[in-house]
Amino acid sequence: MKKTIAFSFFFLVSFCSFAQQTIIRYLSGTDKDNTVAWDFLCTKGRNSGKWQKIPVPSNWEMHGFGTFNYYQDKINPDEKGLYKHKFTVDAAWKGKNVFMVFDGVMTDAAVTINGQPAGPVHQGAFYQFKYNITPLLKYGKQNLLEVKVSKRSANESVNRAERKADFWIFGGIFRPVYLEIVPPVFIERVAIDAKADGQFAMQVFSKGATSSQTIEARVEDLNGKAIGESFSATPSDGVVLRHSFSNIHTWNPEQPNLYNVIVSVKDKGGIVHTIKQRFGFRTAEMKPGDGFYVNGVKVIFKGVNRHSQWPESGRTLSRAIHLMDIGLIKEMNMNAVRMSHYPPDAAFLDLCDSLGLFVLDELTGWQAAYDTITARRLVKELVVRDVNHPSIVLWDNGNEGGWNRAVDNDYALYDPQKRWVIHPWERFNGTDTKHYPEFNLVTNYVLYGADVFFPTEFMHGLFDGGHGAGLDDYWQEMMKHPMTAGGFLWSLHDEGVVRADHHDSIDVAGNQAPDGIVGPHREKEGSFYTIREIWSPIQIALQKLPVDFNGKLPVENRYLYTNLQQCRFNWKLVRFANAADTSQAETIVATGSAAPIDLLPGEKGWLELNMDAGYKNADALYVTAYDAGNREIFTWSWGITSPAQLAAKNNTVTAPVVDFIVKEAGNQFTLTCDGIAYSFNTQNGFLQNVFNGKTNISLGDGPLYTGATQKLTAFNKYRKDKAFVVEPVYKGDELFTVKWTFEPGKLPKLEYGYYVKRETEYTGITFTFPENKITGMRWLGRGPYRVWKNRLKGQLLGIWQKDYNNTITGESWNYPEFKGWHASLYWVTIQNKEADFTIYAANENVFLQMLQPARPVAAGNDNTSPPFPGNTIGFFNNISPIGTKFKPASSLGPQSQKNRPLDGMVHRSILFQF
Template identity: 55%
Template sequence: MIKKLFLIAVIIFLTQSIHAQETQYQYLSGTDKDHTLTWDFFINTGMKSGHWDKIQVPSNWEQQGFGTYNYYQDTKNPEETAQYRYKFNVSKNNAGKTVFIVFEAAMTEAEVKINGKLAGPIHQGGFYTFQYDITSLLNFGGDNLLEVKVSKQSTDQSINKAERKADFWLFGGIFRPVYLKILPKANIDRIAVDAKASGAFNLDVYTANAEIGSVLKARVQKLNGENVGAEISSKIISVEKAATLRGQFKDIALWNPESPNLYQVVVSLNDSKGHLIHRTKQKFSFRTAELRPQDGFYVNNKKIIFKGVNRHSEWPESGRTLSKALNIQDVKLMKEMNMNAVRMSHYPPDPSFLDACDSLGLFVINELTGWQAKYDTEIGTKLVKELVVRDVNHPSIVMWANGNEGGFNYALDSLYAKYDNQKRLVIHPWEKFNGTDTKHYPDYNYVTNATLYGREVFFPTEFMHGLHDGGHGAGLDDFWSMMMKHPYAAGGFLWSFADEGVTRLDRNGEMDIQGNSAPDGILGPHREKEGSFYTIKEIWSPVQISLKDLPVNFDGKIAVANQYHFTNLNQGSFEWRLAKLPAPGDQNKPTVTASGKLKGNNLLPGESGFLTLPLPVNWKNNDVLYLTAFDQYQQELFTWSWPVKMPAVPVVTGNIEKSKIQVAETNKVLTLNVNGITYNFDKNTGYIQDVINKKSKISISGGPALAGVKCSLKDLKHYAIGDDYVVEPVYNSEAKFKVKWIFSSGKPVKLDYEYSINGEVDFMGITFNYPKENITGMKWEGNGPYRVWKNRLKGTKFGIWDNDFNNTITGESWHYPEFKGYYANVYWVTIKNKQSPFTVYTTNKGTFFQMLKPQKAVGATNDNTHPPFPDGDLGFLDAISPIGTKFQSADKMGPQSQKNMQLNYTWNKGSLWFDFK
């Protein structure tokens, strides 16, 4: 018993001893936006200024109700300065150790005092981690006072130009955590890992106060603590430079976004007798990243394509103060869009965001701030070091960006390698530099020319500017197809991830997106998904299905392509479903009649093959076939859908009052009463004027009008054919427009129409008017739930959808899906309204339905993102208009973005059935 107690005591002692030799952290602030601590605070101008108050740290002070909001440049209250105070205690047990105070970021210039004395030089630069050795300033075991003076503007004008005159929100404050880092006097200051795909392992260890002859040891482990290979050790022979430990490891799992395998290395500093002095632990991965000029970008000897997006570190209620949970959420949303890369715009992010990229799998371009203006060399040299030293060990980072769009200080380019033993590529986003062409916002012709004649590895670091609902998914299909033809293609990065909206506390919580400056995300400020989210998801899916329609003799065989870089398709799986869809008025949900699961094909990256679905014999009795691809983690890559049947003549349900068709007319109106429903036609135009059923008047009017063409009525014929009655407006021959209404007892009303148009047009089809103030929603069978554009047809799914009315303007309000717009492949649609709902059935597959006209964005400075719509309110169209981007009109965006062209006078024919009962 005594021996057992002694053994337990020894174990406890050793555990405590080892723990005492590890770095300790004592937070003086909270850890993120959701976990803060209260400090004393005083601000000199703006909101709640001129008196001492309380503030939560970390935070941007504007989002705590202080100071002044500025976007793009500090033109209002540029002298804004605040003072922070906080009292803290450091245990007596830490006397004799080294204590650093660490600020993960303070915006923009910070003067730090401990107990009334300066901790060190004023730190300049708002996005970087900095620290001071405050050991000699502390009262161990007693109270200590931390005082921080933070100024929005820097005394260094190059910082103001690079950071404070930039196209993003310019906040102030200590917006990332503050903590004490407590180490033994002799310690491991930092490490840099270079672990190659070959298994070669190089570790640079920087020490402080270590004696020559001390021993460094490194043990590589899996994250569960299982040792990998042999321990590596080396004696310190110089304290002037880093000690390098080298090893070679076998059978290691490499890191890539598809399989983000992580390891850890435990590094210990021991004295010459083997006693542990200090120990630290660092996650890393075995991974090689390199540019091969006039070839491409390679990771682990595989040529890769960046499917990326630019991301600001921002949340509406907290500014640039984020959280681990939010950072993980953003990475998961990118992965959900089948992205494999992200560019930091335009500053280094929270460490936890990079941790999420490491563990969940995203390539990262990490960026030094410099939005169209550069740091000078003196300050830039310091900030490059702070950037690289903090982030050097993240395997997700595959290159550094030295500024943005002209904000390049060429004297800094060589400094990255000084702190990065992996010697990662340095680029200048927007510029041809270092063997790369990262052109921003190329139009389609630029991409075509670069494909034909370019000599650089091509990956635009900003493209498809997603202002409002334009860009992003719209035009991406054409751009991506052409970009993939480039012999040195390396993909690209969309602009941008989320609308950079801020809830303004000086405007009762109004969401401010600064006109057209910040509503350019694929997601809204609170990560609301726009339609382009799903278009990108389909286009960038690593499993590609090219089947557009089910052929008549479909036998279940579907062509499939593996566009992964590292993963065999047999690591994933597929699921198919056949479903029957409810008819209009049927409140039941779709019914799955048959389904099955399939293992992925044995296809290596880049290979194609066929997937065979074991469909039942009666599969054609269903309405829709769905096919879902899953990755190796059972995450959905995309779900494709194909209608099984063509649009059909509606089946009459319920009681329709059969009666003899009654006809009456005046000088102005032709009236028919059919099945208890009254139809009025305007004799001057030939258009329907309204419909009256037993419940209400239905104010449908003004149609069918030929979209975009003025037609003058020549005659309004009406006549009986057997038991049916026909109303036939006749237009002047140059209109090339024919219309025929057919009324039958006991049936819905049929409308036959045909038209012929020659040349370029924005849209083609017929329209009707209906008061938008009466519309409450729409339910339809077709592609949904999002609207489409001519150049953004991918990403929707065939089914039954039910959307309520909204007046959402993409990027200026965020109730998605937007209600107004074009919808694809509509088989029938029920117009829900305040009068009496009515349903219209189509008979042509591929019919587009127009629901009203979207309102032009208030912040729009041109019509690029406000495409043409017909004059009518409800349209049944054969062709619709494309949409452009912030910088390009639609015609600059590729083949799918051109106007609709008919070279000959071909007649387009269609039929609609109207059920007004």
């Protein structure tokens, strides 16, 4: 238990005088960090069979009780939790209505007050339910609440829908418990339909009101300023109050404007009861054969699926976690989130309203549906609780076959907005939400699809595959669909739990749960930044600055509602430090801002940076875009100085030694230049070792050309002018040339070339160096994360430092990973236990290979363990792509294919500084 609430407290959810509003008194805490200790007994598993204390709300497994299960209740399926809690009821509440509200209990909850049943057993874990306990209470005295919670439901359809599902199966009172105290005449709830054109309709459900009374409403902005006049109606069951407003600000995820409506029951004596409900003016509509529209604008969902889960607390969360998740979602430039696979905490939806995200709210049903009686009850509980959130734009009736078709029309019974109902995964109701389509299938949809297309799950992540890998091709193809509405990635975070029974390690259920773009504690993976660039609402597609760059950049506005006049752009020019200078990474040469640009959504134009030709004295240009709320959208970077120019600047030795020393012994040839000895194996032509005068440096076994057989036919070594040349000659499947040039006062240069005649997973050269001696690397290139052929976007040109790690993405979380491909290499310093050395790339678009990523322990296939040249250090012009959980890379689109044969000879050179 973290912070504990030692006493109940009042939370006032409306306004006016104390007697006229709903009183909320919490019996539990409010979230995972604010809990109340209740008496608890677990019937099976850990710490079972004895009464102890447990924090409420919580999942009992996370506090040392019971049994952990993933996917279904395999162990101790009949495990139950017994709760007791004493609470005092104010004598002043006599004559009022007292409701006990449970925001979420897993799974069956049998509630008694003072030994009497509060009502029928509630079945269904993720839904708010309440009992009128007025006649059961002892006023002015202590009362006893008892709850028997069964993890497995007595209703087998609930078990099929909720407890045989691809997520952790917990137990417990995991959301708050509280009392609602209202007068005899009260407003039970409202259901609002506030259109983008200002037309306002609200169903008001009151209890006990008579025709002599009045239901009155007024709308205010969030500062309390009245909007228009008050309006009223005579009470009746679900009476509709209507009004027309002008000059309102609509809600959308880019400008999430909100209002409050204050609703009161009045009589001659004044206000009897009043509530306040937040809402937004917003129209959501599906147009079959066209698209999905919000406020008349065709919407493209850039979305992600989100489980409600935290490693130390299971499904009991907090406002801070909700804020963190929404912040991460918006930082990736997403505008939508799908609730997988159950309705979330109400606080999460409140934040989606205020911060701006489209939401797909989902009835649980993971590949199996509730029976019709249960489904009807839970649909009502879902919609009644969530109906007034403007962020919710679609209802999901189950998932992947877990839909009960008999209740498709039930959502509209409680939703005056009549939001569209979908079946995620199915072609249904004018929508096609197919999960995990292959790229070629998307192409087919583009050509022949007749439904509004938006996969509610795609690019299934696992370990380092999926998510950003392949997304660029998918997204470009999906945007060609005339009726596209975007899509939702699977999923936001790795669903790992801290297992006290496994030495507090994080369990991700093998290859089942580690599916996130971020880790269990929201550690960012490389795909996070790829998605951020691909889904940036501002696109600058220029990959390389032209020779005659005039300070203008092509820009496209991919916002839905925002003119780029509301955004701002800053730029800076930097000069990078030398590899030997570890005290700094860069020096800022100049900064400035771009001229404001008037560009409507969907338009393209030119961004003028207002900088002079002096930019050529810098090494790189950065441009950062900020939205209207000053949130960074993305930073683009371009090299100005080329790798060849930078290598030339550093191609000097401070104290050259003019004379060469040549030694030959057996199969070894050693050349000493500027006091450093380079040893070659004359049988294969490889560099075998370097001695810097103090220590051996174990760089060797290269350059080895990857992927084709080569046999040494000659080992030529000769002087040429001031230089000494070592030139192995090879014959093999493909042409491969190698030439080492040693010249006093300059760095040794390796020139190599190859002519690739075949499709390859990767193409380049490698060397070996003992992994156990590598401590880190510092390099200039695009980083800091590793890349794959189909995940190149999102990285920033700069100098990066990474200490050695053996992170396996999704099984450990020390990011960024050390091993793998690294893009746009200028130079790299290999930090090691022998002596650090630096290698300069003298060509553009060189990929550094740093060792080989370890295969995930729980990998069920090779999709996310693509071919690699070995546990080597290499320099490549082509690299391998990576697949997803379900798809090999070859099915993910053009960027995910093998590398095609090269047109002509590739020539590369690198310099070595030991």
